[in-house]
Amino acid sequence: MTRMKESGIDWIGQIPQEWEVIKFKYLGDVKQGLTYSPSDIVDKDEGILVLRSGNIQNGVLDFTNNVYVKTKVAESIVLRKNDILITARNGSSALIGKNAIIDTDIKATFGAFMMVFRTNKSLIAKFAFYLMNISFNFYRTFFTTSTVNQLTAAIFNGIEVPLPSISEQQKIADFLDKKTAQLDKVKSLLEEQIQKLKDYRASLIYETVTKGLDKTVPMKDSGINWIGEVPEGWGVSKLKFILEKGSNSIKVGPFGSSLSGDAIRSSGKWVYNQRNVLDNNFTETDFYISEAKCKELKNFSVSSGDILLTTRGTIGRVAIVPKKYCEGIIHPCLMKFKVDSKIVLPELIKYLFNDIPLVREQLNFLSNSTTIDVIYSYNLKNIIIPTIPIAKQYSILEVLDRQTSDVDSLIKIKQKQIENINKQRQTLIYDYVTGKRRV
Structure with a gap:
């Protein structure tokens, strides 16, 4: 049985006897992003890729919406493999702290509303990634003021986290990679099912409000391309x-x-x-x-x-x-x-x-x-x-309200399942990065 001790930090609670509690500032360096002007933006082949908040989706890098700039970039903010890219400023407070690991060798830097944490030899990047996604939840009130939403370097450096040995960090990270991937797969399937239900709901509404309920009624050209044919009398x-x-x-x-x-x-x-x-x-x-x-x-x-x-x-x-x-x-x-x-x-x-x-x-x-x-x-x-003739509108609304309510009920059930998976995922990560459960 693992011998535990008090960490002295409320959100962490007890940790294994051999673990320690340490601030992020002793585990790596924070790098601030590149400031550039609209005139610096160029085509892909003419400049360097600048990663922004939109390039982080669900904890991984996404290269769908890229920006390239032609300007001087300090070597210290050219991204390296195992850097952790973090959203530091955003209009939405919920997006502050969103992060992803740079898991490949890419020629890129990052924007001024972002920051990078570059771990030292005491901390494995993937373990740091899991630490951030738990600790940020408890420090989120510090990310928002009356005027701006931001995670400053000072706030980040002051966050205290549990720290096991390098070998145990690796075991925990590998274990969590496997377990969270399993949960994410189930979540992805549920999200696909929800999207199909939403698509069905939209097609149901579109067909009803443009074609009516009675499919035997003769149709006529509406004269509008995006509406197409409508029933006679419409x-x-x-x-x-x-x-x-x-x-x-x-x-x-x-x-x-x-x-x-x-x-x-x-x-x-x-x-x-x-x-x-x-x-x-x-x-x-x-x-x-x-x-x-x-x-x-x-x-x-x-x-x-x-x-x-x-x-x-x-x-x-x-x-x-x-x-x-x-x-x-x-x-x-x-x-x-x-x-x-x-x-x-x-x-x-x-x-x-x-x-x-x-x-x-x-x-x-x-x-x-x-x-x-x-x-x-x-x-x-x-x-x-x-x-649409007003009498038919009442009939259409009655049918749509009933049918969409049925679809919405199914969507809510699946959304609740996703909510439970998210909670299970967070609990799993918390328990292992704080040593409540051991690999």
Whole structure:
């Protein structure tokens, strides 16, 4: 039986008697990434590869979206085999600490929002990789401030970790490689099954909202390539022709200067933001303003039946303000619009925007771009959607709600299985890198 001792570190707990606790700064060197300007970016054959956060996917390197630069690169930040590449700064706090081992010889460096940990002879890189993926979970609160999400060299160097002998590090790393690979294989199969269910769900919705429920109805050309044929009695229309009448039927969120940080409160009237839409959450929010500020910005206030649309970041997603809602306004990153419910039901709009590529592809086309960062009201007004007799819309929604609910239930079951695998994986790594279980 292994004799244990107290490590003195809460997250580590007890460790084997012969192990020690040591800070990362004594186990290697941190290297800061390359700063470059847009004018330095060149074609693949003209410069050096710069790895960024997007080049790390699920703990391994991904070379799908590469950037090359032509500029002077110090030898110390040219990547070496067994370097550990870490996301040090990012707009999303969840991505801070994302890392991967440089497991091949490549000619590359890394960007300024990244850092590299280069282990010394006391630490095996793969064991360090597992240590990071456990220890970062316990230090994550130090990665986020009110102004920036970052893992600094000082914070990283100060992280204390358990350290066995080199030979045991190797045994643990080899064992965890094998066991995590088994878990990852099961997880990958579940993810494939989820994607197939999502694809089926999307095809079901697309077929129903463009072809209808009755397959015996004669079809006609819609005149729109990406919609194709539609049933007799249906049509197509630009969104601007089915909006509710009135000057306030579509409204972009207030300018940022109208809603500065000084106006935000810890309680008061709601500021509906992107998270509310993405999560379809109308029970809680992160931002509030005073009643006086809400009255000042009354033109941006929400009401039941409004369709809220994300216009930045994850764009083109919608949510419908329910009958019971909290008084408030929209954030600058949102737009609100209201459709004429005698022509189209808001719930159908939700399916068209959120669940099939019909609207997103048009936004890309209207913006003359394949990756758009912002939606403008004039683009939104020119979106073309199928127009369906209102009675048939109710029938379509009834069928879609039932069928998609069945698919969603299956997806949730598989997502729960993945969640359990992730927990099992983390527990496995934790137990072995802290010596609670031995190889």
